[in-house]
Amino acid sequence: MELLEKRILEDGEVYPGDILKVSGFLNHQMDIDLLKEMGLEWKRRFADAGVNKILTIEASGIGIACIAALEFGCPVVFAKKSKSLNLGKDVYCTKVESFTHKNVSDVIVDRRYLGPEDRILIIDDFLANGKALEGLMDLIHQAGATLCGIGIAIEKGFQGAGDRFRAKGIRLESLAIVDKMDGEKGTVTFR
Amino acid sequence: MELLEKRILEDGEVYPGDILKVSGFLNHQMDIDLLKEMGLEWKRRFADAGVNKILTIEASGIGIACIAALEFGCPVVFAKKSKSLNLGKDVYCTKVESFTHKNVSDVIVDRRYLGPEDRILIIDDFLANGKALEGLMDLIHQAGATLCGIGIAIEKGFQGAGDRFRAKGIRLESLAIVDKMDGEKGTVTFR
Numbered sequence: 143m144e145l146l147e148k149r150i151l152e153d154g155e156v157y158p159g160d161i162l163k164v165s166g167f168l169n170h171q172m173d174i175d176l177l178k179e180m181g182l183e184w185k186r187r188f189a190d191a192g193v194n195k196i197l198t199i200e201a202s203g204i205g206i207a208c209i210a211a212l213e214f215g216c217p218v219v220f221a222k223k224s225k226s227l228n229l230g231k232d233v234y235c236t237k238v239e240s241f242t243h244k245n246v247s248d249v250i251v252d253r254r255y256l257g258p259e260d261r262i263l264i265i266d267d268f269l270a271n272g273k274a275l276e277g278l279m280d281l282i283h284q285a286g287a288t289l290c291g292i293g294i295a296i297e298k299g300f301q302g303a304g305d306r307f308r309a310k311g312i313r314l315e316s317l318a319i320v321d322k323m324d325g326e327k328g329t330v331t332f333r
Numbered sequence: 334m335e336l337l338e339k340r341i342l343e344d345g346e347v348y349p350g351d352i353l354k355v356s357g358f359l360n361h362q363m364d365i366d367l368l369k370e371m372g373l374e375w376k377r378r379f380a381d382a383g384v385n386k387i388l389t390i391e392a393s394g395i396g397i398a399c400i401a402a403l404e405f406g407c408p409v410v411f412a413k414k415s416k417s418l419n420l421g422k423d424v425y426c427t428k429v430e431s432f433t434h435k436n437v438s439d440v441i442v443d444r445r446y447l448g449p450e451d452r453i454l455i456i457d458d459f460l461a462n463g464k465a466l467e468g469l470m471d472l473i474h475q476a477g478a479t480l481c482g483i484g485i486a487i488e489k490g491f492q493g494a495g496d497r498f499r500a501k502g503i504r505l506e507s508l509a510i511v512d513k514m515d516g517e518k519g520t521v522t523f524r
Contacts, residue, residue: 165443165446166445166446170410170411170413170442170443170446171408171409171410171443171445171446172399172402172408172409172410172411173408174399174402174403174406174407174408174409177399178403200391200392201391201392201395201411201413204392204395204396204399205395205396205398205399205409205411207396208363208365208368208395208396208399208400209399209400209403211363211365212365212369212400212403215365215366216365217362217363217364217365218362218363218365218396219361219362219363220361220363220392220396222361222392225434243416251361252356252361252362254357255356255357255361255362
């Protein structure tokens with residue numbers, strides 16, 4: 143998606159260690175006009191997928207998921223990172239290792255909000271090593287729901303997780319795929 | 334707002350200890366049609382306030398803030414609950430005590446996304462003891478920004494924080510104000 147790639151080149155910040163910060167427009171301050179265009183683009187790409195619910199994970203996926211949901215005309219569920227030791231039987235739970243924070247969280251969804259009748263589009267801001275997506279797919283599997291597709295804003299293509307999911311036949315649409323980053327020069331190359 | 338009050342009566346869950354759960358439509362699963370109507374209502378109530386940015390706090394404020402921002406035609410900034418000990422000089426930071434989790438978090442906003450030119454509408458899902466709002470107002474004060482108003486989905490009127498803010502001249506608009514809850518009977522009474 144040209145609009146997003148352009149914005150990453152203009153306002154993204156590249157740091158050594160393959161770090162791409164987009165906090166000025168995507169996941170701390172959010173440019174709602176851009177989010178609206180992203181929602182429209184996912185709707186174009188998944189128009190025939192029969193989506194009836196969007197699933198994301200807190201916190202930075204929530205904004206883009208909600209704006210996209212306006213286009214799909216469906217509710218959003220966000221999976222919660224739980225600190226609670228006593229989760230009970232009312233939730234589906236999976237473990238997700240964070241690339242950014244280097245820790246493992248329990249990630250939960252209330253059983254009432256995910257079930258066999260749900261046709262899910264996962265939406266998230268970043269795809270790096272794919273651990274968060276694997277966690278969300280595990281929750282969908284536990285609930286007996288159907289995964290219709292995955293919409294990602296920015297995929298770090300060079301980490302390989304996106305291609306691994308595509309090879310399994312998962313319909314994954316990333317609006318920008320970064321194939322190379324140079325932290326010294328501060329440059330980004332898109333696929 | 335009748336639509337929200339009706340939904341709370343239909344789908345809210347009341348538990349002893351003045352706990353009101355609205356996770357089926359507001360802060361775990363989100364009914365986007367309802368959020369859209371809430372955004373329109375805040376826009377009606379703050380039409381003349383000159384808002385140019387919405388500020389909220391992760392995680393459950395983000396969805397309603399983003400949908401409301403579509404009506405206001407402005408960006409959203411969400412304050413982050415930080416676990417990092419080394420915050421640096423690039424952020425405004427305040428401490429917020431959580432009513433739900435009984436702990437204190439550092440809450441931060443990058444200095445680049447809040448400044449003297451910003452006319453802020455705070456949006457959040459709940460107003461209980463007012464600690465989160467006080468934290469957000471402290472961040473606005475640190476940045477030299479202007480607080481135009483506060484839009485709350487559900488105010489627990491009986492806890493008094495909302496009336497305390499109003500008495501200070503703060504323009505606070507809650508879409509539903511709960512004046513009484515009965516955890517035994519599971520009932521809610523609105524102002």
